[in-house]
Amino acid sequence: xxxxxxxxxxxxxxxxxxxxxxxxxxxxxxxxxxxxxxxxxxxxxxxxxxxxxxxxxxxxxxxxxxxxxxxxxxxxxxxxxxxxxxxxxxxxxxxxxxxxxxxxxxxxxxxxxxxxxxx
Amino acid sequence: xxxxxxxxxxxxxxxxxxxxxxxxxxxxxxxxxxxxxxxxxxxxxxxxxxxxxxxxxxxxxxxxxxxxxxxxxxxxxxxxxxxxxxxxxxxxxxxxxxxxxxxxxxx
Numbered sequence: 001x002x003x004x005x006x007x008x009x010x011x012x013x014x015x016x017x018x019x020x021x022x023x024x025x026x027x028x029x030x031x032x033x034x035x036x037x038x039x040x041x042x043x044x045x046x047x048x049x050x051x052x053x054x055x056x057x058x059x060x061x062x063x064x065x066x067x068x069x070x071x072x073x074x075x076x077x078x079x080x081x082x083x084x085x086x087x088x089x090x091x092x093x094x095x096x097x098x099x100x101x102x103x104x105x106x107x108x109x110x111x112x113x114x115x116x117x118x119x
Numbered sequence: 120x121x122x123x124x125x126x127x128x129x130x131x132x133x134x135x136x137x138x139x140x141x142x143x144x145x146x147x148x149x150x151x152x153x154x155x156x157x158x159x160x161x162x163x164x165x166x167x168x169x170x171x172x173x174x175x176x177x178x179x180x181x182x183x184x185x186x187x188x189x190x191x192x193x194x195x196x197x198x199x200x201x202x203x204x205x206x207x208x209x210x211x212x213x214x215x216x217x218x219x220x221x222x223x224x225x226x
Contacts, residue, residue: 045217109163
């Protein structure tokens with residue numbers, strides 16, 4: 001069974017750093033692109049960026065480039081999303097998702113990680 | 120970048136109704152569009168891929184159509200479990216982009 005399991009909820013202060021994770025199982029992790037999607041409270045889905053763990057090739061949405069870093073450790077089938085200095089506006093649910101080969105949309109999703117940034 | 124305009128923003132309907140949701144792309148995207156359902160507090164779930172292909176396990180009352188710049192998701196006979204928010208996602212190029220979402224509520 002394909003699974004993407006994300007790390008747990010985080011509560012951070014503005015200016016702090018954070019790295020959340022997404023571990024894949026039930027498929028060959030290095031053969032699929034893994035993307036990240038933001039959902040701010042009460043709002044819609046926003047595509048942030050994507051990584052190919054096989055070679056760490058990464059593409060970002062212009063809206064998120066320079067604001068976050070996407071990385072992966074293929075040895076443990078895990079993708080990451082990190083911030084070096086959080087802002088209150090980073091408060092959101094973050095989902096990872098697997099991109100379907102040859103089609104290009106997302107066919108499997110993680111359960112989400114809620115990030116709360118508050119002083 | 121490709122912009123997706125989804126309508127309506129919200130929709131009130133009754134069990135048994137037929138409903139249609141539309142997504143328009145700012146430029147042609149062939150059939151590179153998927154539809155997702157999101158229930159409150161849950162991750163999105165794929166319903167339709169490649170504009171009109173039904174995801175395995177999804178009821179046949181859901182259907183998708185369209186190509187180029189205009190796409191529709193139709194639910195032929197609403198069931199109580201269908202009340203949720205629906206999103207389209209274009210995957211014709213990077214960055215990908217979602218529609219703004221349509222919240223389907225019980226009348």
